[in-house]
Amino acid sequence: MSVLWLVLALSCLVLQQVQSNKYEGYKIYELPKAKARSAVLDQALAVLSMNDTHYEVFSSGSQPARIMVHPEEQLNFVQLLDGHSLNYRVLNSNVGRTLRRQFATDRKLRNKFPYRGNGRLGTERFYSHGEINQYIEDLAQEQPRRVFVKTVGRSYERRLMKTVTITNGDGRRNKNVILVDGGFHAREWISPATVVYLIDELVNNLSENADLLLDYDWVILPVVNPDGYEYTQLSEDTRMWRKTRKPSSADCIGTDPNRNFDFHWNEGGASDNPCADTYAGSNAFSEPEAQVVSDLIHSHAARGKMYLTLHSFGPYILYPWGWTSDLPDTVADLHEVAQAGFDAILADTGTFYEIGSSTNKLYVAAGASDDYAFNAGFPISFTMELPPGGTGFDPPASAIDRMVKETFVGIAAMARKVVQKYPLA
Template identity: 70%
Template sequence: MTVWWLFLTLSCLSFSAGLQKFNKYDGYKVYEVSRKARSAALELTLSELVKNESYYEVFSGFKGGNSVKVMVHPDEQVNFVRLMGENNVAYDIVNRDVGLTLRRQFETDRMLRQWFPYNGRLGTERYYSHAEINQFIEDLARDNPRRVFVKTVGKSYEGRWLKTVTITNGDARRNKNVILVDGGFHAREWISPAAAVHLINELVENFEGNADLLQDFDWVILPVVNADGYEFTQTSPDNRFWRKTRQPSSSDCIGTDPNRNFDFHWNEEGASEDPCNNTYAGAKPFSEPEALVVRDLIHSFADRGKMYLTLHSYGSLILYPWGWTADVPDTVDDLEEVAAEGKKAIHEATGTVYKVGPSTTTINYAAAGASDDYAFNAGFPISFTMELPFGGADGFDPPASDIDRLVRETWIGIAAMARRVIQKYPLA
């Protein structure tokens, strides 16, 4: 840990002792159940807990073989411990007070914004707002007018401009192949937009080292899909785990899971009809303006798009279709081949072990109506959801001190997969 990070940590610990309590997560605990303890009975128990969102959140990162992490309301902790005992399952408490953790993180983020104001570049010192990310890509386009192009592609429900950045090698050739990348589908997954920003920096600022990635391919990147939700999670520790969009539903609940809102096997298994549920599919397909933006991007590039990549967290997974069924596409070998390159490159560089496989069977549940299935069905031969590694006390909240390590590792995997795509699908 650098000296300034140590100073910041001590400052926040001191400050947090006097913070006024927030109500929402005070006293919540996060329990970790080792993957070695997994059993059919335990899986059934966890599936039932998932349905009780008022008292439990079973974090999805455990799917695919990772440890199970469950956040439990104070009033249900005795019952949870009893359930684990009935299943003869050992557990650890990895966060004894989620509210306190979130307040400390919130204060750290506030201090980092003061220490590292936006200055025309985005590094890895802290998490940046949606407005700062938009300004960053605008500044890149201004400074690199032959290679970088920004396009406003839509608005969020609350009126935030959604913008893509297209990165080229500047030779002005038209109709190149395309790699389409997006981040920030789920509001709380802050490391996803950070990884997208690092990808942009690599392609623009390290052009010589990555010239082969831009020779016959253009990259189109939408850094933050769910801009409203992303901003909402940064307003208060109470809102840090918000996942959905911010458009009200017909009930008293707000938001839709934008990654269940696509019109491909919409509202089937793995999506909820309950507007209060975290995986609510929406009142109809593409009810969310943010999902509409991604849909239109997919169709805009489907004729020359060769890889669609959507960045999520957490789980250290590279997932390919299908998410609505346990079946796999006829071209599963192509998907495996490309994903394996990313897995191998990351492991060789950092030792992190990713798991590769079809979405439904790898994470042990269906997720119908997702963007990766939609893109694959629309014509992208390679379509992946990349779940970045676990971070922080609760999985979705890597501290700012971990951003650099995680986004660099993610870029290694993305670049390796892209190079294999370029080999497999040369420009006609």
């Protein structure tokens, strides 16, 4: 059977867009890591990653591939795998059932652990965009000399997008900057949760993190895509939404905000189909959320030393480029900082992260924020893909504490290496 036949079979089994967001009976299959997969399968995965009708490729790259398959296509999919002697396992036999259970748990946790407006968010549950905004406002009231909140824009649905700037309170101006954001993709709830934990550590644990704030200020945007993030919290039927919520055509909604930046925009790894999860947008910066991040990048580029955007899932620490397999001239600096994070996490918890360029370790992703920030002048620019949980994008609330603490270990180690490499002039 030819490679072409397999690719066409996987991509053309279904020609019409699935209208329902319900995941009852969907299964998630896990296939081997890249070294154990055939070239035929990897070509098929590349096609499937652009197809969100009856298939959704949750991950591929060098990590094990996870593919969610509609009930109507599971027999066809398994027959194709068996026909090529490709090993696999069913990671989740009913995604809809899993999401229902998680939502029931989340509702109970919201009642049990309400945000009380005291500048403290725990790791017991996931919080809404409104709660996160209120949290950073409360921190600024509690620590007026160290914490500063600024409204930097509005989403398509007019939600306020706010940054929090964290200092050590010494009043010195023109320090270097580390810029962090989370919540680009709506369903990646662990990203804003990790950002919240990072904020708490920098603000409320100054004694242990004083070196990170001596000559550096941290500017943090907790949720880049608040409309999509809030949409995923409506019900289990919307939980896997990825994009923004601005209409992209008469029939489809949303753009992938991390394919919408005006640097090699739509030159690979994105779709021209407005219904696709990786839709690049009608033009670069068609999404107000991407424009807000662009403005932040440019406003801090002169003093910015590291840009870090948190995603899931991996685990990966990825650096430019995402639009080409070529590597930057300063790849040694990028790798050195990433290695610091890798070493710290491995020593602390044993989790093994993959390090490398986005294209070479994962897939082509032109028009992404990390490439844009690097090109704008940040010498260190990373996408950190956190480990999977649940079906991949939906770790249960019980995993939050472990995951965010592990990630902070890596972030702190990378930041310390940045402080060492780029001292205040």
